[in-house]
Amino acid sequence: MKTELELPAFAMAETADGWTKLSPAGRGRWQGDGIEVEIASRDKQLEIYIQPTVKPFLTLKLFWNWDYEYSDRWVLLGDQWERGFGDLEWRGIAPERTMPWYFLAHNGKTTLGYGVKTGANALCYWQANQEQIVLTADLRCGSEGVVLGQRQLHAATIVHFAESLDRTAFSCAQDFCSTMCERPLMPPYPVYGGNNWYYAYGKSSHEAILNDSRFIASLVPEEETNRPFMVIDDGWQLTSGDGQAWGGPWVGNSRFPDMRRLAEEMKGIGVRPGIWFRPLVTAEYVPESWRRYRGPEGHVLDPSIPEVLSFIGDNVRKMTDWGYELLKHDYSTFDLTGKWGFQMKSQPNALPYSFQDRSRTTAEIVTSLYRTIADASGESLVIGCNTIGHLAAGLFEIQRTGDDTSGKSWERTRFMGVNTLAFRMPQHGTFFSHDADCVGITTQVPWELNGQWLKLLAASGTPLFVSVDPAIVNEEQKQELRRAFAVAAKPMPSAEPLDWLATTSPNRWVLNGKEERFSWHNDSLDVHRYRDAEWWK
Template identity: 55%
Template sequence: MEARFHIGDPDGMVIRTDERWIQLKAETAGRWTALGVSASLTASGGAHALELEAPNEAVRLIKLRYTFKPDGHSLILGDHWERGYGDLEWRGIVPERVLPWYFLRHDGRRTEGFGVKTGPNAFCHWQIDADGVTFTADVMNGSEGVRLGSRKLPVAELLHDAGVEGDSAFAAAQRFCRLMCENPIMPKQPVYGGNNWYYAYGNSSTEEILADSRFMSSLSSNAENRPYMVIDDGWQLVSGGGACNGGPWVGNAKFPDMERLIGDMKEIGVKPGIWSRPLLTAEEVPAEWVRYAGSGGQVLDPSQPDVLQHIRASVETMAGWGIDLLKHDFTSFDLIGQWGFTMKSRPNALQQPFRDRSRTTAEITLALYRTIAEASGHADIIGCNTFSHLSAGLFGIQRTGDDTSGKWWERTRYMGVNTLAFRMHQHGTFYSHDADCLGLTKDVPWSLNEQWLRVLAGSGTPLFVSADPSIVTKEQERAIRQAFELAAQPLPVAEPLDWLHNTCPSRWLLNGQETTFAWNDVNAELLEEKDNGWWL
């Protein structure tokens, strides 16, 4: 970009209230005001802190405009609000493209970054066009503007990194992530093991989990870092058929004694993990706790202190059973009513505001995430379907992409490989980056799944295998043993080498070795699997 660009000096600022747009005017250096609303943008530790005051207005959006001509040929990489959906990529300038949280611009010589520090009190996104950049901070409270009253809102800390000539785009992306997240949390040890979702799909039992645990334990010889075994959906009282229902978080007829099960899993030699959906419940709860009726129960309103205390108590109960990992799911969908790929510039899709109108949706989300983190005790946490920039610095592991599959290879290729590549620079800089499981079933060709296993094992990121022990062949068992031996050790962060021009990178730097994968290899084994629709 031209040298005159400065993140603290926008060319214009507007605010959208529930009633109107307000054009703010520069009053003094770093301060804009109009009609009783004011915003400030001041230097703060290498960033610029954006703050809002609106004592008499319900504010929805703040927009900052920077006008300049981007130099050279631009390739742009953005992030996602929560998980990736197989659609992350370097592209040319697309003015309507919404770039959540941050974006990188590569011109062939250097890669620069525009973003906000993690943990902002707004949903922030960027857009770039031929004439400059627009930054938007969504400070809504659900479907309506936030009512701050006399409170000053620290909205976000804006960052710009001009980049270093000669650095690779990947190295620049890692550096910018470190600037955005000053205190990333990582698991205590490298993460690997089993998860029963991609073959059980919510239909399991204590006996099956114990069999899974014995199998996973038998595949690892590492005495210092034992494998995880995660009990996914299906153990809770109201469950079955993979419906991903919520609480109450007690066992059912197939899981009669969760504390004993956790203890037995530890005796077998695995670290027990457990899945939950904290905002959905079928329990009888006070009416003021409920935000709206959801499928399979009631969705709770986390703006209420009593709701947070209820969630805290549930997580503390699970932690008290002795779990080593908590996987919590669906918070972004339950909070805003849509998946990340449909959010674009309007994150919220629900009509219901929160009961507490004085805080932004982002602030309410952060309070929920802090509650879960505090209540989890010593257990590592996986955030799944959680907002990335609000999770970094709170959760040690983040599910960074939508589900892979134990039924359809194309979904694993499309979701998994893209996610692994295009959020790889967040590994170790935001959290431990989990691109999701290997679903080892008869429905997915082993020749392709084996490649997915290899790239995960060598990437330094979490490796979870979802496998029915009864169908695993000796060849597959040997491959998993080798993968577990590798994944149990700290490894260098993998680098996708052809990501600038390939949305499904095939060339990778794994543990210092360049490795090539054939994600769409057509061979005799695949031809036998044509009825599974992998080619679609």
Template identity: 50%
Template sequence: MRIALSAAVPVRSVTLRWKGSFPSASRFLGDAWERAYGDLEWRGLVAERPLPWYFVATSGGASAGYGVETGPNALCHWTVDDSGMNLVLGVGNGSGGVQLGERELQVATVRQFQQDGFSPFETARSLCAILCPNPRLPQQPVYGGNDWYYAYGQNSRDSILRDAATMRELAPDGDNKPFMVIDDGWQGCRAPVNGGPWHISTPAFGDMGEVAAAMKNMGVRPGLWFRPLSTVANVPDAWRFGRRGGNQHLAGLSLDPSVPEVLDFIAQDMRRFGEWGYELVKHDFSMWDIFAKWGPTYGADPSGAIPWHFADRTRTTAEIIRVFFHMLRDSAGDDVMLIGCNTIGHLGAGLFELQRTGDDTSGHEWERTRKMGVNTLAFRMPQHDAFFAVDADCVGLTKHVPWELNKQWLDLLARSGTPLFVSPDPEALGAPQREALREAFAIAATPQPVAEPLDWLDTTCPTQWKMSDKIRKYHWSE
């Protein structure tokens, strides 16, 4: 069902309702607005619970899924109560209504899936497959390193090349080379925000093109992190959001993606990264820089109640974000892969090859990895290879995290069929860790069937996983 909207007055949202009921014992699973924060789970009927983008219902061995196709022009969520279900189409511009004028807005396309004999997991995977007709996927499995979870921004050319050498040493032979992603810390600006300008690196890195070339000469594919919507560069005031709600990070630092010149400005950075030789770009913080809050506080409306709007009030928030994502894709070109972090996956599907689907894991505390990593891997696994390649985040391999627990997280990621990134502190790399990484990379470098969380109906942190015809059990508690 395709939904279109014409309106002579500003409109913030439209609600469609289907009357009916689900069996009394039904349980429901929805998605998240952006990343998951350890909070995805099957629950009973909760009428006020927003279910962003899609949901699956299951009861008595039967399951059904409902959702909107990826790339809608609205921020969409569902609610379910004892007499029906609602689809709320957030067509606003910021916290106000969109001013369409004489334009007809193609809002969203609604799809549903139900097949006799399908499990909840099979139903969720099938639903995601029909919600994204044209995913953009990596040509090979993605694996390798990212320095964030041991360096935490204290990095340099020397540390990155050392890490790249480790990736090459532990990776298998063959044409699928490992990545080494330079995360936050390389850019010249760290205060008052970790933002641009992005043509300047720290003295510890020097020429970023030379760093990329050095990694390639080692047989490693270079990757780079950046935060596109934040800069201290001297740009026109009209390019920026103003302060709102006392949020300092929006006081002259965040760029407004509805301004065409802003998109041109960011596109220059994207093209430069490709010219430097980087083959993967991780773009981060965009939803924070737009909405001024994290996903768990979005509630039923990411835009919130504090008055704000984009410079261009004739397009919806979702339209503006989607055009921004298209610009990143187009300016990156076909030779550079994109991974979104703190971005809306439902708007990035078909444009990004990879998506960081959960909040940060950790190289400091295991509990954060358990809560964030395992949860998002399980509950967003249906999106893997349907929307993009699902990145549940890194293995922070340090002395702060018990190896017996990290080893299991490494094993699950390697066998899951999803991308595998590790952040190995050189001081924590003994013989057992090197051997485990070598084995994990050998597995992750080749296509693997999607791992199924068997106990996901009963826990937020599944321990039993089906991989091909084998069942593996993990122990996540210290």
């Protein structure tokens, strides 16, 4: 079995003049249409370099022959551009399927992995058919090709994984994710607590947050030194739109008159304050040169401009100076590309604008935005939501890895939450801390099902956030929340989905070394079995 990925069989490039097949120009070198690409083999990895060029370069495609005998037993698992949308799964080979960043292939005994390392300078995705594996590196600067000039670009580092021993596909996936990320960043303690979004949906106030904080603190013994968070979601900022996720200016509104005092009062109650923000949008006056375009929510800023990054960094430092120990950074992928992750596929960008700095790729500009936020956050944690995990790894401690769960629909929580938790779990501890989103506890979501989601999240080793209206919680739910927080406050091994090769919503899991079963559907629910489960006591 080959453990080293060979050089591509051939390469193609897209410039402003269209597509061209590049011609070999020596080992690991291809040329054509004013473009030169070098691929260097080092330490069983392939380094992709784009040589200096004044020609706008849009896309590079590399092709390998499929070295393993094709059969209908191969199933593939790809990643997503940003969050999962209930669409992560092992499935047979579909040539049109776009698999951002990496994919794994499994045939019952062998697990293969093909990917690029985190922090790439191009937006990369894979495709596979019965004969070939194709890597596409999107080198655009927004809607236009990058103009490198005299600069050489290290576009990406390709890594390969091959395993045929008696190991599970999940274990191999964890190892492969470790290979892709050399410097993962994790919180210094388990993260858990509350978030007000899935019952308040943007309609909140200073006093409501204090009431939420009292409730969350009441679920944790005073002697617990790892205190829970209470995260203020959208709705606190001056132009909040009552839950419309509008942007800055990042100052409080009439219901939130003093954000510094609120943070201090939350700490006095016994919770760690957290806060939501949308860094690239503001309704306040900014210089015309800072604006990339005007959206319905305000001015969308261009993060390729140094002054814009300084402006964003100042806002981040302001919130941490107020005392907020966790920042939830949201919406930036949509603001940068005009698409949600499930829409991006092989065309990540929908906006008809380039960035002002044409010499850098979209991936480079995104990473510089993330680095600015990470540096300005200081000791406060950052959750990236609607951010690109492969570029945020090593910069943000926590990544929201799936689209929103719900306080209104159990089916949405099952579809988004359970799927995300299972299929992004190999990234937990290898890229960042993997947040599959909240447990929204309301009267609209059956507790018999939601209580299981709470227990799975709590024992998964990943962050646990609950969104709950204190006024509707009964005594049974309070007891279950206390148990969940007691588990989530301590380090736990990563959960493993045992049936993820066969379903998109696994119900068999290994939690803290023991196999446990869940039922995500009303018609097969045995409530007492979960309430009395030994692992939960």
